[in-house]
Amino acid sequence: MLSLSPAASVAAALAAYAIYSILRLFYNEWTSPLRKMPGPKSHHWLQGDRMEFLSNLDSKENLWRQEFGPSFRLNSFLGFSQLQTSDPKAFQHVLSNHYLYQRSPAGRYVLGRIVGPGVLVVEEDEHKKQRKIMNPAFGPTHLRALTEIFVEKSKQLRDNWLSKASQNGGAVKLNVIPEYSTAALDIIGKAGFNYDFNSLTAHSDSGVGVRDELHEAFVKVSAAGDLQKNILGLLQISVPFLRPFLPKTAIDKTIEHAQATMRRIGLGLLEDSKKQIIASGGESRVSRDLLSLLVRANMDKDVPEGQRLSDDDVLAQVPTFLVAGHETTAASWTTYELAKNPELQTRLREELLAVETDTPLFFRQSMDDLNALTYLDCVVRETMRAHAPVPVTARIAMADDVIPLAKPYTDRDGVVQDTIHIRKGQSVIMPILAVNRDPKIWGSDALEFIPERWQRTPAISTSVPGVWSQMLTFIGGPRACIGFRFSIIELKALLFTLVRSCEFELAVPADEVGRIGTAIVQLPMVRSEREKGSQMPVFVRPYVQPA
Template identity: 40%
Template sequence: MFCARKSVIVSEGAKHRGQRSIMSPAFGSSQIRDLMHIFVQKSAETQRIDRQLQLRNIWADEVSKSDGCARINAMDGLQKLTLDVISLAGFGLDLKALNNNGEPNEIDEAFCEIFSAVPPVKLYRVMMDWLPFLDFFPDERTKKIRHARSVIRRIGTDLIREKKAAIQRELDIGDGALGKEDLPGKDLLTLLIKANMATNLTKNQRLTDEEVLSQIPTFLVAGHESTTITTAWCLFALTQNPRIQQKLREELLSLQTDSPTMDELASLPYLDRVVRETLRLYTPVVFTLRAAAEDDVIPLSEPVIDRNGKAQHEIRIAAGNRVIVSILEPHHSKAIWGDDALEFRPERWDNLPEEAARMPGIWGNVLAFAAGAHSCIGYRFAIAEIKAVLFTLVREFVFELGVAPEDVTAVGMLTQRPALKSELEVGPQLPLLVRPYVHPVSS
């Protein structure tokens, strides 16, 4: 619905390979390292002048106003945090979504319209995918999304024009030559445009402005929505497992810095296990769609019984058939992960079952970032951001759930956001009781 049809997420074949080739340098390890200061800055800025913009300090203020324990909707703060991060790291814009001064921001409002309250899928919206003429009779939700997309498209077009002009000015000052490897540490959109303007590319290898524009929603989905959901579910899991929360906190406090580098975060093994376990148990995107390019026969690892009672050992599909590939099911399979598959247990990553070790994901033996040619190109960005936010928040606060655990549920079809069964009409939320962590006094 939100990802443009020419984006790397939905393109196929040679076009997809070409887009990934152009985009890959912007998402390499060295480029993500250069963005770490943004992840940390938006999680916790130590300069007093920026206090109102930073999530840690906002929550600390709430705690101090509430006699040491505040009831906070974690989803609200995390959504604003990740929006600030992706706008800065992705486009070089500081939306100041974490700023509480109430000033309107056009692009912020458009993002919030798309992401803040995604309702359950209705039959009419499903029918719109199959009956194109219904596009002429959109429902209210579709009208709002179309307006938000038009705002993002207009602003994105202006951004691309400005960044291309800035890069051209750099070329005019220099020797006029630009290689794909010549990528200074700037925002992802600038890096993408610079790679696309490389003089060693042929015309057929370059992305059109429309294709570059189509990547902006892709950045938003990966850098805003998925990271918000994953971090929120991780905090929920930590409230249900105080021992794990404290063990993680002790490891994070062992790093004597408030501004860790990407390599320093990667050196924390328990943090890595906690993130992997969160992505496994609370997969942010629960399925993916694929279309068959040709007739094929898919073998099954185990036979399934069809409606006629007959065992089927394979599935025949025809060219053009669309297939829903579940990500959640293999992540929760007891046959793969053992009898405790539905438990949050980071220690399982010390010694994975053989079946789990064969999981073909691009990162961490999980399918959260998919696998193969269509794996998530921005997975390093997402992991670094999630780890940086957890590093800052878990060191500072002790988290408890603000409602009964059985009241928490997941809402959404493609993505699974935390919400309350008793307040589904409110939309996604995660009420937490937040207290400052008191360091033990050494004797």
């Protein structure tokens, strides 16, 4: 009788288990209830409908919904089933049950490489613990104290633009995407952890500022975030048990060095915050930045020891603040709409110019002054609806489940179904942008940019379970975007300052502006210059009031 060595026995057992797991995976797919749902035929034997879906979020996906209804089956890797649904009842179920429906392990790994184990990445009890400590820092009370920072940095950006326009004969052509990102980095630096990147100074004509260590580390780790450009990166994402054995790539080394730099500087910021809080006896007026508020909440004597965040957990929020706070897609799309529609730009400017900005207390007491500007509020809401930065989100079922539906579907056997049976490991795709632009919810003009829709009566439909303004831009449920108020007030401050002083005109025809469809965030681009990546070219000139 042939006997195997211990090593060979282990290898044989592992091989048998791998074969069993693969066969079980295919069996579960072949017998999955999702296979009876209507849906498009697979576009590719390996990738399924993935590229077709991502590259046609504004068109193809809506055509599929018109043909198959709000809930249908999509083909993923090797033709495996995914559920796509824009049914409000299904949305509510998935977003509310965040222990049952989580981000995919691969998605958490990729995002975690950039931001670490912060609130954007962790799940279940760890997410609940981090969120509970962080919530007060993102509440209205604390954000009121940060509004002055938003306005201060917005003015600095305005001065840069006006200076460049003056040096170019009265008008300057700008790609506003990096311009807004520069301002946002300075804003999140000061508002997030009382750290001044001086990016706007470095970006000005004087050039006296420098991109410091933390800025450089953030840029490097963000640029190295795309692991899917090589086979080793794909293996890291797809096969977790291989990660310890794979050789380190240049991307790995760049990320490790950048993360070490962010950790070292973050530790210094954390220690400074702790010292200030201890020295002040916990007084809230010592520092207004989000990190200090987070540290103060974490040190509160009423927080049980088991519910406190470790220093590593607190440090993980520094890159989280940077990544989330650095996102300014909405500002670029608002500028596009104002440049495309001069009458909207004029109406908004008239409202903003009516404000008495010389009043010393303006913007010093609260953010309520910005929120009181009704047409500005309409413009911001319409931008967030029509140009949701993140077009789609997905969750993985952690166990078998039954999802209720508001609108039943007819399966391929002709049976009407008012629920969807989903199995552990299957994906639920939720098309944020498509729901935000659904004519059945928003009316026949849903694809148009109309700020006035927010002044209509009756009120906008409340069937969408979003955390803000009856839309899915910031999603909903326990994992809704914690910083949505921060984003809204930041955008309002930028628009208030810039539109009062500058006029915008598109530097390319409006129909030349498209979206980079495969990006996680929907960035603008110029169709005839795709090779240049994200762009929003705009002519900026100073606004001169009529005599």
